[in-house]
Amino acid sequence: MLRALRRRALAGLAPVYLVGGPLRDMLLGEPIKDLDFVVEGDAPALAQSVAQELRGETLTYPRFGTATVVLPDCRVDLVTARRETYPKPGALPEVMPGNILDDLARRDFAINALALPLAQRRPALLDPQEGMADLAQGIIRTLHPRSFTDDPTRILRALRYEQRLRFSLETETWSQMRAAIRDGCLDTVSGDRLRRELERILEERRPAQALGRAADLGVLAAIHPALKDGSALKKLASEGQVPVSGLTCLAALAYPLTPGQEAGVVRRLVMPGTWAKVVEDTVALKSLAGKLAEPGLTPSRVYRLLEGRAAEAVCAVSQLTSSPMAAQRLDDYLRRLPLATAALNGNALLALGVPAGPKVGELLLKLRDARLDGHANSAAAERDLVHRWLTSEGGLAQNG
Numbered sequence: 001m002l003r004a005l006r007r008r009a010l011a012g013l014a015p016v017y018l019v020g021g022p023l024r025d026m027l028l029g030e031p032i033k034d035l036d037f038v039v040e041g042d043a044p045a046l047a048q049s050v051a052q053e054l055r056g057e058t059l060t061y062p063r064f065g066t067a068t069v070v071l072p073d074c075r076v077d078l079v080t081a082r083r084e085t086y087p088k089p090g091a092l093p094e095v096m097p098g099n100i101l102d103d104l105a106r107r108d109f110a111i112n113a114l115a116l117p118l119a120q121r122r123p124a125l126l127d128p129q130e131g132m133a134d135l136a137q138g139i140i141r142t143l144h145p146r147s148f149t150d151d152p153t154r155i156l157r158a159l160r161y162e163q164r165l166r167f168s169l170e171t172e173t174w175s176q177m178r179a180a181i182r183d184g185c186l187d188t189v190s191g192d193r194l195r196r197e198l199e200r201i202l203e204e205r206r207p208a209q210a211l212g213r214a215a216d217l218g219v220l221a222a223i224h225p226a227l228k229d230g231s232a233l234k235k236l237a238s239e240g241q242v243p244v245s246g247l248t249c250l251a252a253l254a255y256p257l258t259p260g261q262e263a264g265v266v267r268r269l270v271m272p273g274t275w276a277k278v279v280e281d282t283v284a285l286k287s288l289a290g291k292l293a294e295p296g297l298t299p300s301r302v303y304r305l306l307e308g309r310a311a312e313a314v315c316a317v318s319q320l321t322s323s324p325m326a327a328q329r330l331d332d333y334l335r336r337l338p339l340a341t342a343a344l345n346g347n348a349l350l351a352l353g354v355p356a357g358p359k360v361g362e363l364l365l366k367l368r369d370a371r372l373d374g375h376a377n378s379a380a381a382e383r384d385l386v387h388r389w390l391t392s393e394g395g396l397a398q399n400g
Contacts, residue, residue: 001035002018004050009119014041015039017037017100019115020114027135038080039080044058044066047067047068048067064095082098083096084106091188100126104126110131142173149185155181155185159217160201163213164204186219186222201246202247208252211249233249235252236248236319248315251281251310252320254283262279262282265279285314286317289321293329298369300372344383352386
């Protein structure tokens with residue numbers, strides 16, 4: 001893709017620039033995950049040309065003059081160089097054609113306002129916003145005072161970069177962020193856009209740290225008042241507490257919620273079903289901690305209490321509950337209990353004389369419970385149990 005675009009740029013067909021994150025990560029010695037290009041001209045037309053050569057597909061977004069070339073192993077975005085104005089805080093921008101300097105000036109942070117012109121044989125890095133100096137100093141800096149007001153999702157993006165790169169917020173940027181939070185700018189952003197930013201945080205290597213920082217600064221509470229407590233996130237992020245996945249961090253975010261609050265959070269962030277289940281199961285499991293800590297609770301009873309719950313919710317609550325016994329049983333459920341399945345299946349039960357119908361399913365569940373509780377550890381032991389159950393219910397069938 002890069003070579004195809006560079007050939008066209010060198011031939012004078014279109015000024016093309018490699019921009020933003022790939023250059024930042026290359027300069028920092030970080031892995032490059034994707035490539036983003038800005039075109040001074042018709043980006044969709046250029047994307048169509050490249051896609052045809054590489055036998056890919058093109059997705060176009062006329063409102064923003066952007067296109068995505070989709071190949072079997074990658075997706076690459078091409079953007080028409082543009083200027084932006086924001087009609088009101090939190091609104092999507094109004095877009096006008098521009099040049100590469102205009103395009104770099106609309107970026108979120110100086111470290112992302114870098115460009116490499118592909119039309120030059122020996123490309124010289126464009127750095128009009130002095131992002132290189134910020135990379136050297138390890139700081140994140142906005143390009144103008146209204147940056148967070150124009151697009152409040154940049155608040156979450158700043159914290160994501162801060163934790164990923166181990167950078168710090170520049171002093172004035174920090175003040176701008178606090179003012180935007182205080183002025184309620186996040187209220188102007190749709191739940192769908194906020195969720196997408198949270199999703200990007202959950203995909204990071206250190207999602208709990210970024211979310212914990214957002215909680216400390218009042219960002220999460222500004223999104224929804226019930227998200228003011230970041231203590232569970234901090235515990236999950238502490239030494240020795242390694243989250244299984246980003247959704248485990250979502251569960252930790254939901255852990256302080258009281259029953260009934262989760263519905264409002266799910267609505268505010270327009271959560272998909274997977275997210276909503278993690279949040280709802282986390283709140284429910286926290287309420288079950290007392291029952292899970294009861295002495296003499298059998299493994300089969302634990303299994304029935306937890307069956308069907310989201311694994312990420314179980315994982316988070318096992319690390320966050322204050323009850324060692326509840327934590328142990330939650331951990332057992334994740335690691336050991338699902339492996340305890342009955343040796344006999346439905347056909348085997350029919351062959352033993354169990355009548356077809358609901359009784360088969362009922363006895364399969366009883367056999368699973370027997371396995372879990374150590375009452376049957378082989379197929380022979382399970383057959384003996386089935387015989388006893390049938391006898392106690394009025395005698396064996398003829399082939400029993």
